[in-house]
Amino acid sequence: MLTDEKQPVLRIRNLNIWYDDKQLLRDLSFEVQQKQVTAFIGPANSGKSTLVRCINRLNDFTPNFRSTGEILFKGIHLHEATDPTSLRKQIGMVFRKPTLFRCSIYENVAYGARISGVNQSEHLDTIVETNLQKTGLWAEVENILEETPEQLATGQQQRLCIARALAVEPEVLIFDEPCGELDPIETVKIETLVRDLAGDYTLIFATNKRRQAARVSDVAGFLYSGELVEFGATERLFTNPQDDRTEQYVTGRLG
Numbered sequence: 001m002l003t004d005e006k007q008p009v010l011r012i013r014n015l016n017i018w019y020d021d022k023q024l025l026r027d028l029s030f031e032v033q034q035k036q037v038t039a040f041i042g043p044a045n046s047g048k049s050t051l052v053r054c055i056n057r058l059n060d061f062t063p064n065f066r067s068t069g070e071i072l073f074k075g076i077h078l079h080e081a082t083d084p085t086s087l088r089k090q091i092g093m094v095f096r097k098p099t100l101f102r103c104s105i106y107e108n109v110a111y112g113a114r115i116s117g118v119n120q121s122e123h124l125d126t127i128v129e130t131n132l133q134k135t136g137l138w139a140e141v142e143n144i145l146e147e148t149p150e151q152l153a154t155g156q157q158q159r160l161c162i163a164r165a166l167a168v169e170p171e172v173l174i175f176d177e178p179c180g181e182l183d184p185i186e187t188v189k190i191e192t193l194v195r196d197l198a199g200d201y202t203l204i205f206a207t208n209k210r211r212q213a214a215r216v217s218d219v220a221g222f223l224y225s226g227e228l229v230e231f232g233a234t235e236r237l238f239t240n241p242q243d244d245r246t247e248q249y250v251t252g253r254l255g
């Protein structure tokens with residue numbers, strides 16, 4: 001699908017989220033531009049996951065959640081754009097813990113394409129290989145495609161989750177703390193992959209590792225107690241923060 005170069009992929013306006021009486025997000029407004037990595041940083045419980053889950057409509061059916069404000073996806077209100085299942089083909093999500101299906105490595109990647117109506121085996125083979133190649137996993141799994149992913153290392157499982165998310169050709173891919181369970185070697189692989197994917201996809205990346213956000217993102221937002229304290233070009237936010245709290249956070253004196 002074509003996107004107007006000038007129109008942001010996502011435009012969030014005055015977003016407030018409550019759980020019962022507790023306010024989790026406070027009047028957030030920002031834009032996400034296409035083919036950039038937009039990171040959200042902040043201490044534990046600052047609202048990063050709550051925010052990215054809203055963009056994937058994962059909070060919609062959580063009892064006691066209430067929201068006001070708007071999330072526009074390519075100019076259309078997220079709730080009017082499409083139903084949650086179709087939306088998640090366009091806006092994919094990768095979580096902290098790899099969440100794979102209990103089927104073969106091949107089927108994990110082929111699944112999304114299959115339910116979208118692709119059933120020709122050669123076409124599915126191509127989709128599986130292409131997306132495993134994109135995540136650097138093909139050479140590691142090409143001889144065990146029919147086996148289940150349980151035997152893979154956690155980092156490989158995470159890259160398989162990314163391959164599965166890419167296989168349905170999303171426009172936006174959200175990562176919520178994707179390296180939280182990974183060793184440093186696998187963490188570097190995911191960070192490198194995120195940078196590579198930014199040429200083709202719009203990426204949103206939530207992390208409580210500030211240096212990681214500095215490495216992977218073009219634009220960053222600092223969340224603190226549900227407030228978007230500062231949002232702007234990553235380099236500027238880290239080198240010349242405008243708010244004292246951002247300065248304290250990026251220099252490691254806060255959170």
Ligand SMILES: Nc1ncnc2c1ncn2[C@@H]1O[C@H](COP(=O)(O)OP(=O)(O)OP(=O)(O)O)[C@@H](O)[C@H]1O
Pocket residue numbers: 019024042043044045046047048049050051062177208
């Ligand atoms: N389903 C829920 N029910 C009740 N409170 C919730 C729920 N999800 C999140 N919260 C609360 O919302 C606040 C923000 O949590 P959130 O998980 O978004 O923070 P985070 O920045 O992602 O933290 P972390 O760095 O630990 O991942 C916290 O106070 C948390 O307890």
Ligand SMILES: [Mg+2]
Pocket residue numbers: 048049050176177
């Ligand atoms: Mg979180």
